[in-house]
Amino acid sequence: MGFKEIFGTLPEASAQAPGRVNLLGEHTDYQEGYVLPTPVPYHIQVEAARAEGRVEAYSETLRELRARPLPSPPQGDFLDYLVGVVWALREAGHRVPGARFYVRGNLPMGAGLSSSAALEVASLRALRALYRLPLSDVDLALLGQRAEVEYVGVRCGIMDQMAASVGEVGKALFLDTRTLAHENLPLPPGTRVAVLDLGLERRLAEAGYNQRRQEAEEAARLLRVQALRDVTDLCLVESLPAPLDRRARHIVGENLRVLKGVEALRRGDAQAFGELMTQSHRSLAQDYEVSLPVLDELVEAALKAGALGAKLTGAGFGGAVVALVEAPRYQAFQEILQARFPQLRLL
Numbered sequence: 001m002g003f004k005e006i007f008g009t010l011p012e013a014s015a016q017a018p019g020r021v022n023l024l025g026e027h028t029d030y031q032e033g034y035v036l037p038t039p040v041p042y043h044i045q046v047e048a049a050r051a052e053g054r055v056e057a058y059s060e061t062l063r064e065l066r067a068r069p070l071p072s073p074p075q076g077d078f079l080d081y082l083v084g085v086v087w088a089l090r091e092a093g094h095r096v097p098g099a100r101f102y103v104r105g106n107l108p109m110g111a112g113l114s115s116s117a118a119l120e121v122a123s124l125r126a127l128r129a130l131y132r133l134p135l136s137d138v139d140l141a142l143l144g145q146r147a148e149v150e151y152v153g154v155r156c157g158i159m160d161q162m163a164a165s166v167g168e169v170g171k172a173l174f175l176d177t178r179t180l181a182h183e184n185l186p187l188p189p190g191t192r193v194a195v196l197d198l199g200l201e202r203r204l205a206e207a208g209y210n211q212r213r214q215e216a217e218e219a220a221r222l223l224r225v226q227a228l229r230d231v232t233d234l235c236l237v238e239s240l241p242a243p244l245d246r247r248a249r250h251i252v253g254e255n256l257r258v259l260k261g262v263e264a265l266r267r268g269d270a271q272a273f274g275e276l277m278t279q280s281h282r283s284l285a286q287d288y289e290v291s292l293p294v295l296d297e298l299v300e301a302a303l304k305a306g307a308l309g310a311k312l313t314g315a316g317f318g319g320a321v322v323a324l325v326e327a328p329r330y331q332a333f334q335e336i337l338q339a340r341f342p343q344l345r346l347l
Contacts, residue, residue: 029157112319290316
């Protein structure tokens with residue numbers, strides 16, 4: 001099955017974008033903080049052709065063909081993301097009358113690897129080529145975020161779209177989400193990033209993500225700062241009522257961990273970087289309360305199996321765990337974990 005079999009014509013443009021795991025900087029991007037994701041070598045690929053007044057898309061993974069006229073409201077299916085990017089381009093003044101999309105890829109959906117941002121960036125890249133739009137890679141990231149926030153209804157930060165659009169596989173993207181200044185830094189030499197997926201699906205819009213974001217905004221308001229990025233003294237958060245004190249403590253501490261992590265990367269210190277990842281997970285579990293018992297168990301098992309550090313990746317409430325492993329120990333690490341978790345998939 002391919003584009004021609006579904007739509008009766010050949011595609012006019014093709015593009016892809018990777019998923020990502022976040023090494024450090026979880027739940028900081030919507031408070032204008034620092035993040036440190038790395039793209040994974042798994043992609044969403046999109047083929048596209050012109051259309052008038054409608055968006056049509058076939059998902060090879062879901063085996064679904066959907067179509068919607070423009071304009072139309074979101075309907076809670078995968079087509080929302082594709083209609084959303086067309087909507088965002090049109091709202092920004094670009095002449096995009098519609099499109100047909102064929103979507104395939106090897107990036108697991110719902111595992112916290114940001115398949116939605118990969119789909120947005122891949123489709124935007126295809127539309128940029130199809131309609132010859134004068135857009136930079138940063139522009140694409142911002143348009144993808146706008147589509148997800150304003151059309152789909154998930155109040156995500158900019159990290160995922162930036163990682164998909166400007167990140168490099170094998171490097172960590174140090175991103176200041178306030179200024180969008182970014183730098184790709186080499187991962188620690190002699191290490192591998194392992195993604196541990198138990199198939200714990202989640203739906204961000206239906207989980208506690210938006211609630212956590214509201215709590216962070218309320219904490220910033222009470223502390224009288226534009227964003228929690230502006231708080232550098234952890235003592236200040238203790239004045240907040242529960243649970244806002246815990247939410248702010250995580251975000252302020254996580255920003256500090258990212259900055260320390262960048263220093264560790266610059267000096268190639270894998271041990272220090274791994275320790276920061278584990279600290280991040282414990283903060284996400286205890287202060288931000290977005291982990292699950294099975295994710296906590298998987299993190300502890302990864303550490304016992306020899307990981308230098310491990311943490312949940314993504315917004316939580318399900319998803320996957322990311323671990324930093326010394327390359328010579330990876331095979332033994334994999335065998336130990338798969339013996340304990342037979343359903344585990346390592347990416």
